[in-house]
Amino acid sequence: MSDTALPLATKLKDAVPAAPLMPLSVRDLTLRFGETTVLDGLNFDLGSAGCTMIMGPNGSGKSLLLKLLHGLMAPTSGHIDWGGQDPQAVTKRQALVFQKPVLLRRSVAANIDFVLKTRGKDRGRRDALLDHVGLAHKADQPARLLSGGEAQRLALARALATDPEVLFLDEPTASLDPASVLAIETIVRDARNRGMRICFVTHDMGQARRMADDVLFLHGGRIAEHTAARDFFCEPQSASAQNYMDGRLVV
């Protein structure tokens, strides 16, 4: 084999756009822990673009749904189909920002370097990524000393560093001040506008209103409703969503 053969082949492979992950189709998705059924036969489809806000009371299975969709766990039964792609290959084309970010015990910059390196991305993008989330001035600080909002922005930058086609966010702004919430929403909206598919779990009605293209409302392990944003906020179809919005939903 000549010296140039291999790199050229790899380049060509990278240049060919992979078949898209979207649309997503979920059929009879069920998750049980022993006797308890946490997710009970979910059926829904997500179109190729936009931001889906996943809502529902505590314990309704939102976090577990994200982990199932991201391939971090296997369902008890049912099917998750990402554009017909091999389930094994799906996780790597997505990223998940956890509610409590798990940051490496390294500097802010090293947290990004780690992902760029292990995922074989261009190391030169680090400064641009940090700049994008407003952390350039903290690059050399230990990541573990960041404030909640900064830590979450770093987690977001790390997720973006993997160039995901789908970005999952699990209550990323749950305990942040309004400025940090706004900063994160701006970055996510920007990613959405560049074509990244967003699945965003939130409890914050205002946030859902600001971000949503459609709303998936979970209640008691089932989908209470899945509607376009403008319909959902005008007049939710389901009683549970209506009660939730009025603060009257009893779990």
Next chain:
Amino acid sequence: MQSIGEAFGLALQLVASGDGDLLEIVLLSLRVSLTATAVACLIGLPIGALVAIGRFSGRGAVLIVMNALMGLPPVVVGLVVYLHLSRSGPLGFLGLLYTPTAMIIAQTILIAPIVAALSRQVLEDLHAEYAEQFRSLCLTRLQTVQALIWDARYSLLTVGLAGFGRAVAEVGAVIIVGGNIDHLTRVMTTAIALETSKGDLALALALGLILLVIALGVNAAVQSVRMTAARHAHV
């Protein structure tokens, strides 16, 4: 036989004058125990890492064995190594008995399980925290282990220090396989054990003082590693 006061005075003199014999004993002790610690880390750390992130059948049994081996009595280790290295033993042809190498082997066997068990604990705790994030990032096993070891480096350093502390203070194993031969295998602990009974209290006391200082130094090092880690928010 000297009085305690006399012996203590002589001991301080020995230390202060940098007595040749004393220095030789101390240096051999350090060489043996540092080498044993290094080898024990090379063996124990990978095993600890493997058990920490591995999910294999029989893992529970491995854990029990690892933890039990942590408490190996030094004399038993010495005896077993002796049986292997003695002229009639399976490794007798190597001619290693009563050499510093034999002492390094014995101490390595003694502390490798300690390094393995403690680093397993450290890495497993960190892995519990990182595992889900790492799976989301689709890291390979090797990348996972490398990242865990690097992020746990301060804790792992204290594990190494704990191993060294145990090795340098141990007498049972090295006395059996080393034999406390003057200018050849005499280390601090064996010298203290045997010179005391021969009545050379000054040398024993001087070595005892140095051993104490080393023990304090190891503890100070552990403390400073912890503080450095805290300063860099590695807690």
